[in-house]
Amino acid sequence: MVKNKILVVDDEEDVTFLLSSLLEFHDFSVTTRNNPAGVMEELEKNSYTLIVTDYMMPGLDGLKLCQEIRRSLKTKDLHIMMLTAKGLTHDEHQKLLELNVYIVKKPYQPNELVTKIKEMTKQ
Amino acid sequence: MKTTSFLLETAVALGVISLFFLFLPEFKLHPYYFWLVTLMMAVRYGVVAGVVSGTCSAILFSTLLYASLDKKALETFWDLKYLLEPALFILMGGLVGQISQEKIYRIFEFKERNNQLQKTLFQIEKERALLEKAKNELEKRIVGELTTVTTLYETAKRLESFKLEDIYAGALQILSDHLEVTQSSLYMLENGLLTLKTTYRAGGAEGEAPSPRPQFTRTDDGERPSATGPGRLTYEEGKAVSKTEGLIGIAFETKKMISIREALTSHEFSTLKGGPLMAGPLVKKDGSVMGILTIEKLSFLRFTPSTMKMFSIILDWLSSSLENALYFQTVKARNIQDEIVGCYTYDYFKQRLREEFLRAKKYALPLSVLVLKLKEVDSVEVSKQLSLLKSIYLILKHQLRDIDLISQYESRYAFGMMLPTVQGEELQKIKTKIVEEIHSYGFKPFQEVEKELEFVISESSFSPKMQSEIELLNMLM
Numbered sequence: 082m083v084k085n086k087i088l089v090v091d092d093e094e095d096v097t098f099l100l101s102s103l104l105e106f107h108d109f110s111v112t113t114r115n116n117p118a119g120v121m122e123e124l125e126k127n128s129y130t131l132i133v134t135d136y137m138m139p140g141l142d143g144l145k146l147c148q149e150i151r152r153s154l155k156t157k158d159l160h161i162m163m164l165t166a167k168g169l170t171h172d173e174h175q176k177l178l179e180l181n182v183y184i185v186k187k188p189y190q191p192n193e194l195v196t197k198i199k200e201m202t203k204q
Numbered sequence: 205m206k207t208t209s210f211l212l213e214t215a216v217a218l219g220v221i222s223l224f225f226l227f228l229p230e231f232k233l234h235p236y237y238f239w240l241v242t243l244m245m246a247v248r249y250g251v252v253a254g255v256v257s258g259t260c261s262a263i264l265f266s267t268l269l270y271a272s273l274d275k276k277a278l279e280t281f282w283d284l285k286y287l288l289e290p291a292l293f294i295l296m297g298g299l300v301g302q303i304s305q306e307k308i309y310r311i312f313e314f315k316e317r318n319n320q321l322q323k324t325l326f327q328i329e330k331e332r333a334l335l336e337k338a339k340n341e342l343e344k345r346i347v348g349e350l351t352t353v354t355t356l357y358e359t360a361k362r363l364e365s366f367k368l369e370d371i372y373a374g375a376l377q378i379l380s381d382h383l384e385v386t387q388s389s390l391y392m393l394e395n396g397l398l399t400l401k402t403t404y405r406a407g408g409a410e411g412e413a414p415s416p417r418p419q420f421t422r423t424d425d426g427e428r429p430s431a432t433g434p435g436r437l438t439y440e441e442g443k444a445v446s447k448t449e450g451l452i453g454i455a456f457e458t459k460k461m462i463s464i465r466e467a468l469t470s471h472e473f474s475t476l477k478g479g480p481l482m483a484g485p486l487v488k489k490d491g492s493v494m495g496i497l498t499i500e501k502l503s504f505l506r507f508t509p510s511t512m513k514m515f516s517i518i519l520d521w522l523s524s525s526l527e528n529a530l531y532f533q534t535v536k537a538r539n540i541q542d543e544i545v546g547c548y549t550y551d552y553f554k555q556r557l558r559e560e561f562l563r564a565k566k567y568a569l570p571l572s573v574l575v576l577k578l579k580e581v582d583s584v585e586v587s588k589q590l591s592l593l594k595s596i597y598l599i600l601k602h603q604l605r606d607i608d609l610i611s612q613y614e615s616r617y618a619f620g621m622m623l624p625t626v627q628g629e630e631l632q633k634i635k636t637k638i639v640e641e642i643h644s645y646g647f648k649p650f651q652e653v654e655k656e657l658e659f660v661i662s663e664s665s666f667s668p669k670m671q672s673e674i675e676l677l678n679m680l681m
Contacts, residue, residue, distance in 0.1 A: 102591040103645055134390045192646040 084110040090120055090134040091164070099191075100133065107195050109202075111116045117141035130202045136165035141195070144173060147180045151173055157164040160201045164189065210245050210253035217241040225268050233272050233290050242293050246301035250308050254301020255294060262290030264566050289334075290584045331481065355382065359518075363525040366532040369402075375497060375522045376404035382518075383511050387501035389480075391452070393494055397444040398452065401495075426580075446596045450476055452496050455483035459493055463507075478511050481507065484519040488527050542612055553611035553620045554673075560624055561673035564666045570627035571666035574635060575680050576600070577618040579658040584649045592649050592657070596642065603638050627665040635661055 087109050091097045097113040104111045112127070114120060117138045124132065132138040132150070137145035143163055150156045163177060177184055185194060185200065217239060225230040238261035246254025270281060280286070345487040358381075362374030372390050379385040391398040447456045454462050454471070461484035467476055480498035488494050497519055503509070540552035548556075557573070564571035578596065581589060594617065600610050600619060613620030623631065639661060647657040664679030 095601070097643075099595055099598050102595045103647075105591065106588070106647055106649055191644050195646070 084108055085102060085130040086110045086112070087198070087202075088120070088123065088129045088132045088134075089113045090117055090132065090138070091115065092117065092135065096135075103191055103195060105197065107199070109198070113148060117146075120146065120159060121156075122155070124150065124159065131160040131161060133164065133198070136163050136169075137167055144176055146155045147177060147182050151180050154188045162194075162198065162201070209639060210249040210257065212602070214241060214245055214253075214257040214260050217244075218260055222264065222268070225272075233265075235267050235293075238262075238293055239296075242297040243300055244301075246297045247304045248617070250305030251298055251300070254297035254299070255296075258293040258295070258297025261297070262293040265293065266290050268450070319674045341639035359521065363521055364524075366529045368529050368533070369528070371522070371525050371529055372402040373404075375518065376402060378518055379497075379499065380406060382405060383499070383502060383514060384506050385499050385502040387499075389500065391445060391496045391498070393447070393485075398447045398496055400443040400445065414496075447496075450479040451481075451483040452479065452498060455485050455496055456493055459485050459487055459491070461485070461512065461519055463512060465507075482512065482515055484515060486519065486523045486526055488523065494523070494526060494530070542616075544590055545597050545612075545616070547597045547619065548609060548611035550612045550614060551622070553609065553613065553622065556609055557622055557673045557676070561666065561670075561676060564624070565668065566672075568668060569666075570625050570677070572623045572626045572631045572663060573665075573676060573680065574621040574623065574631070574638070574661055574663050575618060576614050576621070576638070576659055576661045577613075579660070580650070581617045581656060581657075583651075583652075588649045592647060595645070599641050599645065600638060603634065603641055631663060631665060635663060 085095055087104055089097050089100050089104070090113075091100070091117055094115050097115055101111040101113050112122065112123070112129075117134075117140055120134070120141070122133075134143065134146065143165070147161055147163070150159055150161060161180070161182045161184050162185060164185050165186055168186070169177070174184070183197065185197070218238075221237050221241070225233060242254065242258045242261045245257035266286070269286060270278070273281060284497050359378055362377060363371055365371055365374070375390060376385075376388050379388045385404075387404065389403045390401050392401050393399075431678075445452055447453060451462060451464060451467055454467055461482065463482045464476055464479070480500045481502060482499040485493045486495040486497060499515065537551055540548055542549060560571055563569060578592075578594070581592065584592060596619065597610060600621060604621060604623070606608065607624055608626075609622040611620045612618065623634065626634065642659065643656070648655060648656060660669045666676060666678050670676055
């Protein structure tokens with residue numbers, strides 16, 4: 082069985098490690114990035130099924146990243162899961178929904194997150 | 205060819221013919237007898253003998269013929285018919301001698317060559333014998349060197365460990381295997397006392413017949429090495445000996461290996477009685493003594509200078525291995541964090557708990573300990589195991605405060621958590637949160653896909669009645 086590839090982006094190493102090992106235990110192939118710079122290059126270079134990313138990271142605007150993903154021919158159909166601790170404004174929330182982004186509020190239940198990821202990637 | 209031989213033989217043969225002629229009336233003079241003598245000499249000795257015996261035969265034949273002829277016949281004595289036969293003796297003697305001589309020379313040459321070959325063969329045989337001897341010596345040396353290399357390799361293997369118990373057992377095993385030592389002990393200097401670490405007794409318990417070739421086994425599961433078969437290793441914790449008395453005292457003080465034989469030249473027997481036969485110091489590179497290795501019993505025939513030399517080499521080797529292992533243990537003890545998982549080590553946990561316990565006792569502060577034990581994690585694939593342990597550690601870290609300490613607890617598959625200023629209800633809340641959080645991840649690291657990770661958490665809290673942190677830990681059981 083070909084494993085679904087997931088890119089996990091978060092500036093906190095502990096979070097990326099926990100999330101990646103959790104997903105690996107559920108048979109996903111996971112790549113992590115703690116530096117948001119170069120995420121687009123990574124997505125265009127390698128083929129992913131899903132990106133799980135934090136909304137607020139230094140040097141990265143979550144909304145802007147989602148817009149870039151949808152603009153790129155290679156990544157326009159990529160599933161996006163946005164983790165956010167911050168309360169989003171109505172406008173931000175709307176824009177993200179328009180971009181077909183699944184929003185998860187922190188703190189999240191890991192098993193529920195995995196269930197949703199499985200649903201999104203049809204694994 | 206000897207001249208005298210053919211002359212003598214010719215003389216004897218012609219003498220016999222002459223005697224027959226003189227004393228046997230019925231003997232008739234006939235040239236055949238002379239032909240026989242001439243040809244025999246010619247064939248046997250060659251041309252000179254042929255000519256000489258032919259000439260002698262001719263003279264004797266003519267003389268006897270002359271004597272046997274009547275007067276009438278004597279008038280014709282000088283006729284050709286009487287001279288032809290003697291002339292033929294000389295001629296045929298020379299001719300047959302010449303032919304024969306070539307064969308004689310060839311035979312002589314063959315004999316010479318044969319002799320030469322015999323000499324060469326003898327020389328070759330001698331060289332072969334020497335080479336054979338050299339080969340045997342070389343083989344012996346190769347076997348000897350191979351044995352030495354094997355011994356060295358085995359010795360190195362036994363002393364290469366960083367576990368002190370392995371080295372103690374290895375050293376006593378080497379003494380047993382190579383010096384036929386049937387009882388030996390190893391003492392280490394601890395808090396100023398020479399403390400017995402390991403004793404080896406061939407034949408098992410005291411009183412049993414010793415065996416010179418005991419078998420040992422090493423264990424790699426963290427347990428102490430043991431000996432099987434007739435040999436037995438014993439660990440007698442805490443038993444200390446004096447570092448100033450007896451043979452051990454001499455070895456400790458002089459920092460030199462000593463045997464009872466040497467010690468008796470300068471010490472009273474009563475001071476050495478009941479002690480070991482040999483004792484040697486385990487010396488660090490800086491010259492300080494870290495322990496003593498003793499031989500209490502060994503085969504009488506092995507109490508030789510070569511055994512002492514070997515014992516001295518083993519001491520050097522053992523000293524070096526022990527020093528490295530001790531250094532490793534020191535460095536390991538200083539390392540307070542598990543590099544892979546990220547949590548603190550169990551040693552550090554115990555050290556910090558001791559400090560926190562004293563603080564709690566002094567200022568009557570709450571202090572609690574939680575221990576989380578994961579079940580069956582040792583059956584999880586190694587790569588997943590590390591990932592799982594680190595995940596659990598991170599979960600715990602996120603649930604606890606910065607002042608709390610998370611460490612390994614006894615083994616890698618258990619975590620100890622020290623929670624200063626926490627007890628009672630608050631502790632229960634934390635415990636519940638940890639359980640819920642770990643369950644929320646739903647870890648399924650096992651081969652059986654649906655099997656979830658199981659764990660238990662035990663707790664204990666400080667009570668002013670407690671005298672030490674050990675009591676706090678004992679409450680966890």
